[in-house]
Amino acid sequence: MVRAGADDDVYVRTDRLEPFLRSIDSSKPQFIGQAGRGNTEDFGLLSLEFDENFCMGGPGVIMSRETLRRVAPHIPSCLKNLYSTHEDVEVGRCVQKFAGIPCTWNYEMQSILHHNSSGYRAFSGTLKSKEVHNAITLHPIKQPAFMYRLHAYMLGLSAQELRQHSLLLHRDIAMATSLLQLPQINKNLAPGVPIFPQDENNIDYLGDHNVLGATPDLNRHRPRTLDELIQWDFIAKSLYSSQHPNPKRRMESSIKEGLSDVIREIMEHINNFSRQRGRMIEFRELLYGYMRVNSMYGQDLILDLLLVYKKYRGKKMTVPVRRHLYIQRSFTEIRVREITAQIMPSQASVNQAEHVSSVGITKQPRDPATSFDRISHRVKTLFNELERLTDSIGSNLKEKENKDRVVFILPLSGRSETFKRFLRNFEEVALRQEDQRTDLLVALYVEAPESSELITQLLNLRARYPGSRINYLPLTGNFSRGVALDRAIRSSYCASDDIIFFIDVDMIFTVQSIDRIRLNVIRGRQIYLPIVFSEYDPQMMGWQAETQIVMQGSMGGYTSLKNFALPLLPENFSLPYRITDENGYFRQFGYGLAGMYKADLQRPDLKGFSTDITGWGLEDVVFIENVIALNHRGNQRLVAIADGRWDPLRMRTSGASLNPKPSSSTVTGPSSTAHIPTIPPAVNGVEELIIFRAPDPSLVHIFHPIQCDTNLEEAQYKMCLGTKANTLGSLRTLDVQFSHSPALLIFGRSQGRASA
Template sequence: MEDVIREVMEGINAISKERGRVIDFKELLYGYYRVNPRLGVDYILDLLLVYKKYRGRKMIFPVRRHAYLQQAFGPLQLRRSPLVAHESSNRIHFVLPLSGRLAIFQRFMNNFQRVCVEPDENVRLVIVLYPTMENEDPSDEIKSIVLAFQRRIRGRKLQVELIERQEAFARAAALETGKSSCQLEDDCLLAFIDVDMVFTEKTLHHIRSHTIRGRQVYFPIVFSQFDPSFRAPLTYSVDSEIAVDVFEIDDDRGYWRFYGFGIVSVYRSDLERVGGMNTSIHGWGQEDVDLYDRTVAHADLAVFRAPDPALVHVFHPIACDGSKLTDKQKKMCIGTRAGTYASQQRLARYWIDNHSYAGE
């Protein structure tokens, strides 16, 4: 800011001798600035100046002026980036917390079959299964699906494992359990995933490329679908198959989850450096924000954020049970549920189509 103000004053006083006056900077009262990645930095500065006239009738008085400035970036330059050492075939250890949701799990495994099993990717899927605490608990069906997968992939480098827990579901505890399933001497590449996600082989490349041991943690920005019933007259239904258009990205189908941090890839050693998962958090949400905040605050780790069109959160209804959530968790849950109804344009059209106005 001092450099900007100095350049401004030099420009103002460039012809001060010809005009017989000089203007001195006294103080910056307030200002605004914004960065445009394509153009530069824009400034609006409220400056208190001192006008000094030394030719003819001499006078000195304060002047307050607004300065509108743009500090332009230089021309774009391309340079070769140093290669980051990472193995293109480095094993990815997916950790999937799960409680119930049989059809959704079947859809996830269908996607996992296509992306990881058929090309025989070097991945390991750890499913941490919790009971639903309800009469019709589908845990036995889920275990049957996992057992069938294990039989099909026997003798291959790809692995699918199941860890059963007998307490109430807690995502942070499930992720910590999945992390601990790695051998202690194996600084494994962890990828925390949700059962509502579908992805492509590009996601595997992004995880391996953007997660750097001891330097960088990858928090991808996922595309989250809106309620499909706003786009079609059909009501929502759970389908174990993957929709053909699931990876079509536009503003009417969903939104980028810029404030969602639940999907993350990190090396085990780096997760332990920031203190691991906070297992005191139970219920919906907040454990991902807690991990993100601690990672951002760590002096030696950078956070990499980027939209991933190959990583889609498929819509599902959100239930915010106030009896099981803290006030902060409930507020976050209700906000997320409100954001998944539809786009602003679609909601406006819905309002116009379903409300009549007086005199019409």
């Protein structure tokens, strides 16, 4: 029998505590815990000799049956002879005196029964650390919210372990069936006794065994053509990729986090038997690596690590070593969540809980041909189901009577022919549809030569639809997109509960575009920045100027002139635009198109759009940087919880308002519990705004000639030149143009010799 005790602010992993206690011999005197000698304030006041210690009571103390048998009769004597006010010190003194054993002088106990010395801010940062992963107890957890957070994280780790165990079982079954020479099509242990009793139409389906049971191998995917070859990305100080628009770039935070997770798990695996082998290996640095993602199986990694080998048994040594690792992070079964709430996310209040239900993917029985065909069939079925899910969400949205109003804000100066196309697009998509609740607000610079014609076009459209809300805001001075957006936002044409969507006059859009705006904008929580498809320069494709028709009929219903004139008016804006690598590209670096609630945009800590920038571009980049900085400030919410300035559990249970009036009382420290505000004052009581980005094929930027003004600021001018270069044409088109032009080849060779 073994007894364990701890404080009430400790988190215990009972799944690990039980096997640890069972491994202890209770017939021997054992006094196990994290050894301590007091902090600097208690130095010299605990009456401890230089070789005496005590087990810290916070993270937990473990006593064997023999220890209790020796100490129990002498507890009254220990209580009459107390030398300090610390109970764990006195327990350790009593055990030392009557059981004859000290607390375990074991460095490993710091990671088994872990005590964080950060005080009230303990475990308020990231939980992805080896101390949290290896510990049995974690102390101290001073706030209930942190206890919930830590428990949710541990449940996630348990789910990850279960998925890994399921994956290993699939591989064991695959190996056993191979050794038993069971047929691949009909896998039965005996007649009428299948290995997998449930098929893919059942909710208890265990996943596609042909994929999950595949043996880990870097050559699991065997390309049949050059296009199927998966390229590797090179990892060093920067990330090098042949498939990315920016071949050399900084490593994204998600990739950094993933690599940290992989390295941590690998080091835990390497050091599993370090005690038996008498050595410890520590990670120092990632020298270089390679990475690729196989959409069927998972992520492949080749890492070259710099490690430190520490041998502490026998001949002690510390040696730097390099280790070359081949790693596969396999995908597990596919899981899909379908939103079943009647209220769409854009109408839901911030504190409303999400109602979701897990559903399985219904698939039809298939003829098991080759492994690749089976996988292709599953992927196609998945996309069909996702398309059905999207259609159902769209139908529910159309049936809804009270949609949030979407206000298109369009900064404009001149461009009458392009504006005529935009108005036709808006009329067909927004005005002719029933109950679209979509408005148009044009921030118009009236000093431009074509301003009177633009106003006439706008007024004519409003006259044809008297019930519509089509307005314009006259502006003067030099064109500035930031000023135009700022004035439009502050105008009375937009209500605080409206969804604002900033758009460009060169864009074409569909009904699905408006639906996606409503679906992806969440009040107080999320803004939507779609990645639009940008059309290439038609002249670079070698098309004729006046006669060649580019987009017509099967190409989607759009017609376009192939010179520096503007594209012709589309025949039908409801038809989808054909998305190909030769037609254009998804512009990942642009943030000009954005959707959000006006109430979120007017938050005082967001600062809105910069009005100091004139001319083309850069205002969207500054705005996104402000949102990211706001999110970083929002991360201080954990610190506010730790300091006692915010209690999210009280807000959730009491239904407190998200914007309470400031209280005259001030919480001076973590010990103050009266009048704890439900909103952290350090972050103004609001959630961080998540930036949601995704390609939207229904938003297309029609090509137009780009003229970069040399009077622009240097950063704006470089961005303009970069955009102009990207819209010239695809890499294949540019290669054909360059390789078939003797003049360009001669110029390229001369530049190469000059640089050499």
